[in-house]
Amino acid sequence: MTDRPGLLISAPSSGTGKTTVMLGLLRALREDGLAVQPFKSGPDYIDPAFHLAAAGRASFNLDTWAMDGGLLSAIAAQAEGADICVAEGSMGLYDGVATRGQSGFGSSAETAQRMGWPVVLVLDVGGQAQSAAATALGFARYAPDLPFAGVILNRVASARHERLTRLGMERAGLTVLGALPRRGDLTLPERHLGLIQAVEHPDLEAAIAGYATFLRDHVDLEALRSAALGQSRPNTGALPTPPAQRIALARDAAFSFTYPHLLKGWRDAGAEILPFSPLADEAPAPDADLVWLPGGYPELHAGTLAAAEQFRAGLCKHAATRPIHGECGGYMALGAALIDKEGVRHQMAGLLGLVTSYEKRKFHLGYRRAVLDAPMPGFRPGSALRGHEFHYSTILDQPDAPLAQVADADGNPVPETGSRRGHVSGTFFHLITPDAA
Incomplete structure (x- = not known):
């Protein structure tokens, strides 16, 4: 330290x-x-x-x-x-x-x-x-x-x-x-x-x-x-390891909420981060091993995302053979539709059946501990993860299989279990670290 x-x-x-x-x-x-x-x-x-x-x-x-x-x-x-x-x-x-x-x-x-x-x-x-x-x-x-x-x-x-x-x-x-x-x-x-x-x-x-x-x-x-003071302690740990070698990372005003220690750990371990902008209708790198959609503000750009045909086509092509994971806003963008605060329904990627709405806001905030029911990029079934959830969207439909059993900081179950379909997965919580407990 x-x-x-x-x-x-x-x-x-x-x-x-x-x-x-x-x-x-x-x-x-x-x-x-x-x-x-x-x-x-x-x-x-x-x-x-x-x-x-x-x-x-x-x-x-x-x-x-x-x-x-x-x-x-x-x-x-x-x-x-x-x-x-x-x-x-x-x-x-x-x-x-x-x-x-x-x-x-x-x-x-x-x-x-x-x-x-x-x-x-x-x-x-x-x-x-x-x-x-x-x-x-x-x-x-x-x-x-x-x-x-x-x-x-x-x-x-x-x-x-x-x-x-x-x-x-x-x-x-x-x-x-x-x-x-x-x-x-x-x-x-x-x-x-x-x-x-x-x-x-x-x-x-x-x-x-x-x-x-x-x-x-x-x-x-x-x-x-x-x-200013500090205390000297040995560095006894390591930053998180990457979930893949070549990671296509959505990065623009709609998708930017990624913890810096994760990206630093991925890069330090030799992973290649390949940024792309869904708002600019860019498809993820065709040779990426994994596509990662972070959280952000997709609800503010829902119309632009709905019109981003190259972005959606690139996601669909990737999902046929390789994994995609979305967190919070990225999870919503992978779903079937997003309804904005005016009640307008916007088509999303459709790789998951999730439908979310901001027309009737519901506050979700807090730490999350998740035990995976299925694999998630970088983690096997049964892995325990720690993260944090913060959004105002309401789930209208979540038809796919749950990704994990999710609880709050006090161990109380929460209904936002994430979803999985084929090679695609998503969570409402932002990953911080595997659970060492």
Whole structure:
């Protein structure tokens, strides 16, 4: 595991500004000449691409529920050559699940503890002053063994507001690392799964540069760098192995949700990744051993996908003799039809019988543990996998044989079992890792 010094940027809850702080800090440190290694705590598919844009290095997920100690150490080892690590938390600092996974309950606090990275708490102080210190003090003392660097006050209304809030932090014995004035233009565009994708941002570079300037003006960067710590542990694991040698990977605005540690592991093991764009009506490489359709936003591009005849023809030709697998949005695209939020039915590839609808949204979110009933690319029947599901689609028809027995983090069965037909398979969960239990 890495001995690089690091910090974990977290908050009491979502929506408090930690992503803005994260991106601004990554870029400001990079501008200061540091090699900065970003990480994301938890199963987020979108934030790592923003981190890459800000830091210039690929960001990787660290997940204590889904990953065992060996995989965590192998991913942490990707910081080799970096001067400092900066990780972004998910949700609130201590938010996780009720049942322990491979290494823990999946909270950002666990990630910080495992890596030895002190926590920087981004605290929205709107509507309070000295009282904010009580919240911060609770987070600092809730886990006595958690390294805690201090707080960044966010959405400060005035100089007087800042002075009173700092007074409360001083009384609580907490270090204030910065105070960010309230600014309505420092938000990233969002849609139903969170932030828009980095590739869709109209001017991402200018936005990140602005965040860096904002952080530099209002945060003590030297104090943050001095607070960074880490702990040295051996690298005892390996990244996931590839499911095939030549992998045709759908890659565009409709299909982009693939965990970076999977792609890194596949490439490191010598697999060839062959990107293609369904939205550009490109067929997968004809000599690929496997076609992999990641999750994304097919519902926003359903009309374009329905008209992509070369894409669909290429899939059908491949499926006659070789495997295809789709995750979430990719699974929907392999189905018979997708109904958009206006109720319009769009023809999909038809390699599975799945019909999904966004006309009546239903929220699906959480970790998944799956035991395969049938083979899936790279895995035999009976294999146990860990993943994460996050979408708003409703299943209207799922006539094919189930792919797996799927349960949530607490072991409760879920109806989204995935499907299989011939050489084609699909799941609503995004694969993170095989289950080491």
